[in-house]
Amino acid sequence: MRNEAQAVPAAVTNRFSRIFLPFAAGYFLSYLFRNVNAVIASELETDVGMSADQLGLLTGFYFLAFACFQLPLGVLLDRFGPRRVESLLLLIAGAGSLTFAAGQELATLSVGRALIGVGVSACLMASFKTFSQWFEPHRLPLVNGYMLACGGLGAMSATAPVEAILGVTTWRVLFVGLAMACVVVAAVLWWVVPEKTNMTKAEPLRRQVAALFHILRSSVFWRFAPAAMVFSGAPMAIQGLWAGPWLRDVAELDRNAVAQHLLLLALATTVGFVAWGTLAERLGRLGIKPIKVAGAGLVLFLLSVMVLTWQPTGNVLPVWLMFGLCGTSGTLLYTVISTQFEVALLGRVITAFNLMVFLGAFSLQWGIGLVIGFWDAGPGVGYFATGYQVCFGLVVCLQGLALIWLLWPRDSSVSRRRPDY
Template sequence: MSSSGDMAGQTSTRPGVATALCVFVPFALGYFLSYIYRTVNSVIAPNLVADTGINAADLGLLTSAFFLAFAVAQLPLGMLLDRFGPRRVEAALLLIAGLGAWLFAQGDSLVSLTVGRAFIGLGVSGCMMAAFKAFVQWFPARRLPFINGCLMAVGSTGALAATAPVEWLLGFTSWEMLFIGLAGFSVLISLTLLQVAPEHEEAPAHLGLGQQLGGIAKVFRDRYFWRLAPFTVASQAAFLAIQGLWAGPWLRDVAGLDRGGVALHLTGLSLAVVAGFLLSGTVATRFARRGVAPGTVAVCGMTGFLLVEIALILSGGAFPLMLWMAFGLLGTSGTVPYAALSQHFHGQLAGRANTALNLLVFVGAFAVQWGMGGVLHLWEDPATSTYGATGYTVCLGTLALLQSAGLVWFVLGRRGQA
């Protein structure tokens, strides 16, 4: 896949303001939408449980289907972007997301809801990578860190929109109508991409399937990739799975908050995520000027995130706003390893390295989100559809152990490139 790591420096001229906005805004809207889809179930979970009678394991499965479909799409996505361009690929995929949202709105069983959720995940699987590809085509290399950071910040406001605003809307309408609205929004953004975003006159990539797969195999044989990947996957899988679903139930069951309080705290979490994305790139860049590699910065941030999870276990529900905002702020540090891999791999391999890591991260997020549902189901009260605090302790404790193992693995692998 070609991304900022693949082709940085290809564009030497800076586009005009109008062109820059026509490139940035439609792709940023797509990434904004993808974050809404990714996190909205954390707010609507009580409605889904009440209306469909699903248990915690079912809730985890149907929500995590998003991540599985997202992961499956990663490797072919790179070849599609190179062959057909980011504008057309993302426009087509967003129509699939819209179909998925409509199917989800019609769903009345675990199977139908899971199928709809999977279509949504497939439909937004290219929102970030397509944007990165377009930005590389249109913006100078020196501007890419800033542009990419702006994209991440805009996207994370989608998580913010999926908290208190969604809770407010549920006071007037149903979750089914909410998803029908999201389906329409998906189609609107798809049409905006086709009508507003310009087409870049870049020659299609000529790498064959064998060359593409050979590059991916080279990434998976690399020592440094496997030094950094376990800690990154464990950290990001926990962050994505919990932010996207289980943070809301924790705030209800462990902190004892009502729905309004849950929405307020999830808003604080999402604001912290926005700040984290804005800060993580800046911090990594400043440390890089002092000779500190992005991989080292990432590991320090992910270690802080691990400590926050341990604090959540020990808190017993106290200080929820402070802890969950720290969760959001430090959870974004798991995106810095993508920059580390872009520096470690050169040329076209950088994009495939990031895609390979993305694949592992989203498979991990699928497993964690579904697995947490299965564990919480063991402590589920059928009368109230709430989950015992012990279940959350087991889940967070297991995730903390996995991340600790990844940290130890990174530290012991000193012969890898830092």
Template sequence: MSNQTVSKQSLLRLFLPFGLGYFVSYLFRTVNAVIAPDLVADLGINAADLGLLTSAYFFTFAAFQLPLGVLLDRFGPRRVESGLLLIAATGALIFSQAETLSGVILGRALIGLGVSACLMAAFKAFASWLPSERLPLANGIQMMSGGLGALTATTPVQAALQITDWRGVFICLAAISLLVAIVVFFVVPNQPQDKKPENFTEQLQGLQRVLTNRHFWQIAPWAFTAQAAYLSVQGLWTGPWLRDVAGLGRDETAQILWWIAIAMIAGYLTLGRLAEQLAKKGIRPVVIASLGMSLFIVVQLLLVLLPQYNRVLWLGFGFLGTSCILPYAVLSQFFPPQLTGRCNTSLNLLVFVGAFSAQWLIGGIIGLWPTNASGGYSLAGYQAAFLFLIACQVVAAIWYWLAGKWISAKDQSM
């Protein structure tokens, strides 16, 4: 079946299982923002330890991206994602039973490895089945399921903590991961094959083709620094900020995180739809991506300068941060379908190395300032950490514009 004639049944078999997978992935990614006080109290850890623990997810996630791209292009998204989700279930079970920092880090690392395909497998499947002009909206719909996961990691998790503890929550997550692995394996259609599979040497040559493409390196630095800021902050540090800077209690913090997740869902749907509609008028998705990521820098700067307005600004953070996903669809248009897995995972490698580094580094920077009388972290520490992330994004944005002029000049001279 070509990507031009996909039935509604096939679309459901693509969107629903992959949506469930990314729902679970994002739930794992952001749940520590709510259970952070329990982890600190039960394990006796500091800000840097909390950042390291939570970022272990990003480390293994990132480390597996290049092998993942080869596996997706070779074996297809159905088999790869369902197998990896079994590892996520194992990691969640280990996390729930661990009594030491090293134990929960191991569990968290296995979770990151296990969900490392949940987004890239979907992007690979969409690129194989759908026409390229539909990819921004399709990817946006997939990201909405992640927003629902982030939504579930807020007030619903806080409500669950009234019934059980964080260990019980992770036992439930282990069971859900196992169920989703089964659904993906038995429901997702096999990847359409237009020609015989590449051998290992050809796969490495394809990866080299991605990593030496000038369009990739034009947008990749900005995409990964923006996403690193978005993922590292939203996945952990938003909750402590609302507690320490805004002075909110746990229930109020969970409610604000809920609304941030709502803003994120709205952002993925709105920007994906906008990119698709404007593309019909000749406006490329990269224009929407660059504008959105520029506004994302602005809202982060306002959070630093005007913390008293943080409730409204956090909603802007949740909405505008979704523009960071558009570069995946942009880059997919520069490569043939058989290379989209390696293209997306190459960018994802950079994204999650950045997210791992940023989440851990934020904790380290915050820890340079003394805690207050109630044990909360200093506003100055948060501001310093956020300013560092903003500076990285500004430098990457400048590189994007300069590299674009260089590429245009080179293309004109050829």
């Protein structure tokens, strides 16, 4: 009995160190890359001479490339396994980081940013698939929540710590260092993470592609897709770039204060990832479905964006903390939609859903830049508050429509039909 009792903690520790931590390191880098432009935006504006729409487009290339690779990624994960796929893709992210570090104009910087997007595109989906293979189903919401929290730590590192680094070196040196980190994590994933040997044999490629099209034709999938775009996509678009300029132009904070606010915003995001996963797990024991928990969180997030649209004066930190805390509730939709399809389709379902999330993030991030550009206050000055008000108001409208579409009652008898392919 004693040996068995000792074996359980040992197994948990082994899975944590050899499975969870390597994938968490990759996702940490993914989120750091995603949010770092919010801090170096001023450098890009001055060093490269970027306008608001160019800055939005450049930063959004991460999301666009990320999104475009999601559909083939789902097939690759199901066919070759998450360990191999993520290891090789992180090398591409490293190459993209070096390209970005060397870029002198929009075209080169965009190529680098796109390569980074492709390179980190598997960091979350590969971990979700791996965890589903190694952890008990009832533990997945909590394990996934901790994984998402590691992304939040990456977002935190992209704020005040990056600002401190910029005080002693340049953003180009920073990206060289990030490229080296990508190579190290790729090596750890390749050599340390164990292979799951008792998995079923991969389907033929033709059948895999047919199943992917089945998912994209499903009415169940399109029930969740709009919410993915404007609820999960909005925090990425705003926190990843436009939160910093908003704090500078609307709240009129200096650089250090902006970095501190972004750090606390990232901290709220990190707490939110864990809190929503924990809350969904515990309420699930009481018979409350995750879709209801997610719906409550999405309503709160919509309210936070409404308040930011109103542009309160004085201390804006509580509103941004609510934005970060509630914006993570959309991650529960991954759990919900994954239960609507067969287990064999999990990799393709999640990556197709992720496609919608990142298409939404790209569209919102670039679109906000286009609209704000109409209220340009001048070179090096920033943008008028009216531009942000218009953009955030449009986001609120889109989120309201998506929420109605998501929560509108439907016949549940057709939600889990066996695919015909």
